[in-house]
Amino acid sequence: MGVRYLEAKVDSMIMDVIECHETEMVDPLIPNLMGNGEEEDDIFAIQVSYFNCGxxxxxxxxxxxxxDEVSFFSFMTSWAAISHQHDNMINILKPSFPSSSLFPPNEKHDCNPLSEVWKETLVTRRFFFTQAVNLRSRMVPPLSEHAIGNLVVLAYAYCSYEYSNDLTMMRRKVREGIRRLDDEYIRRVRGD
Structure with missing residues (x-):
């Protein structure tokens, strides 16, 4: 199908959006592919919005x-460089696409790390950190930072109840959770 391309006319000035700190102002400027609540099959969508001011x-x-975010920004950087330097293509990033060969698609996807370990009812206290881990540099040999694909995973850290108020212990557990995402872990996941 290719890339979905949309054009929109915005009945305001671009500075109205730039100066506003409400994220709701930006949402209409991004292509919406979730029309019926389910994501469509597009691999990429672009929306060009034209403002009254030009x-x-x-x-x-x-x-x-x-x-993932790294792939997205690598792609956008390449696109901007190609647009800017259309005559001089020497320094343009050349992305690679290793993800599907490293992690083939799998219909069965169970993301619950405790699904088989715990059979009893647990009372938990949850602290949520947005610390997704980039797998590119953790692989042996490491992948290029410009490798395209969703190559990030969430790190999990478990701290027993008696240490739930001990920030030093919690910090140690978070670091251990991130450290476990090494090449051995990646090879196990690739095997699945």
């Missing part, structure tokens, strides 16, 4: 099943 905004959308 300014334009380019909004893009890539589903997580295709790419």
């Amino acid at each position: 300014g334009i905004a380019i909004g893009t959308y890539v589903p997580h099943k295709i790419a």
Whole structure:
């Protein structure tokens, strides 16, 4: 199918969006592929929005099943460089696409790390950190930072109840959880 391309006319000035700190102002500038509540099969979408003042905004959308943040910014950097240096293509990043060969798609996807370990009812206290771990540098040999794909995973840290108020112990457990995401872990996941 290719890339979905949309154009929109915005009945305001671009500075209205730039100066506003409400995220709701930006949402209409990004292609919406969740019309019926389910993500469509597009691999990439672009929306060019034209403002009354003559300014334009380019909004893009890539589903997580295709790419993570590192991939997205690598792609956008390459696209901007190609647009800017159309005559001089020497220094343009050349992304690679190793993800599907490293982690083939799997219909059965169980993300619960405790699914078989715990059979009893537990009372938990949950602290949520957005610390997704980039697998590119943790592989042997390491992948290029410009490798395209969703190559991040969440790190899990478990701290027993008696240590729940001990920040030093919690910090240690978080570091251990991140440290476990090494090449051996990646090879096990690839085997699944």
